[in-house]
Amino acid sequence: MPRDGRPTRERILISAEALVIENGYAATSVDQVIAASGTSKGAFFHHFGSKLDLARALVERYAAGDVAQLDAATAYAEAVTDEPLGQVDAFLAWFEERADDLMDEQSSCLYISVLTERQLVNAGTAEPIVKAVVAWRDGLARLLAAALADGAGGRRHQVDVDALADHVFVTFEGAFLLARATGDPGHMRRQLHVLRDLVRALLRAR
Amino acid sequence: MPRDGRPTRERILISAEALVIENGYAATSVDQVIAASGTSKGAFFHHFGSKLDLARALVERYAAGDVAQLDAATAYAEAVTDEPLGQVDAFLAWFEERADDLMDEQSSCLYISVLTERQLVNAGTAEPIVKAVVAWRDGLARLLAAALADGAGGRRHQVDVDALADHVFVTFEGAFLLARATGDPGHMRRQLHVLRDLVRALLRAR
DNA sequence: TTTGTATCAGACTGTTTGGTCTGGTATCAA
């Protein structure tokens, strides 16, 4: 068991995240997490009161990273241009360009593993996920609303801006599943590209 | 244990499908399935060699129903109009109109439960899913290709028709997850509506 | 030096799990 610089608690979280994303929560045993992180039962239950406790910590950590990515994409979009239309486009392009790296480091999303099991949702584990979704919706909907006020698309199609913002989240999660089903990680990039084309067409329709 | 008219094997499949969709595969025990279906251990292992065997039968059954829905939607779209653009629109409208019923009878999709667990994917359980995805892609891509040849969108945006067809599948799965996270089943209808608006805008862009 | 506390290691335990096995009944062909 090689000692890297990371504190034990974080080592456990990192190993557990990979295992749960790959195999699901119920299919991941505490012993597996212990083996993968090179720790022990004593260490595990010292840092986490129960397996469910680990799940909560896992989702909280993961969602925080997710919101951080949203902020990075928004900052990039706002740095590139002042035009609302261009900002939405740059926002989507940011993710599209990072799609391959994203699929490299994780072949799926922790949210999917968590939302699959009702016991986790009932235990409040989905709450950080909802917060992340709302953060995405708020952030992107703001950009979209400005763009729709700018272009003609909004008036023509009466777009539900919140639902359109949610569609980005929906595309991400759906693309993860499609990539898993077919074994082709390239779907993430292609789906984000499709999304960008679709949103472009909607915003520029006149 | 009330005897309905259904054969035991089907009773088990119906109960198991609901449980796996709701709680996931690993989190669903054989004993739970037995209790829910009002059968016994003997009956279960008479009809299924193992729990994994049940998973395979479950997905095969589910995917068949999925492809049947695709056929129904295509038939409806072709019956409504001869125009390619109208057909794509009618195809998407068909699902949007059935979204509420769909969320009523099942709050999520079996595919999600199956794809979450690597052991199931490795055991070939994902194969019927891929077949269903391909059937969807082929069916819808045909409609889309005709519509794009008809309208000007295709030449303007150089759309990847297959990826666009996949986007319908992606939207479905993503919407299931969003509905689960927020607890609001209305997301399915709204996301399908967004999808319809987006595709409309793309196809009619000129 | 002593006392306390945070951090672990790993043996251990009670329960749940997927799966087996024995026996019983219903059905149908010979």
Add this chain to the structure above:
DNA sequence: TTGATACCAGACCAAACAGTCTGATACAAA
């Protein structure tokens, strides 16, 4: 009537599971 076979009930079992407990080490305050 007899035998064979499909179908099923439920006791039973070994393995895996989440969680506990005892004890050891490290370090800091007193």
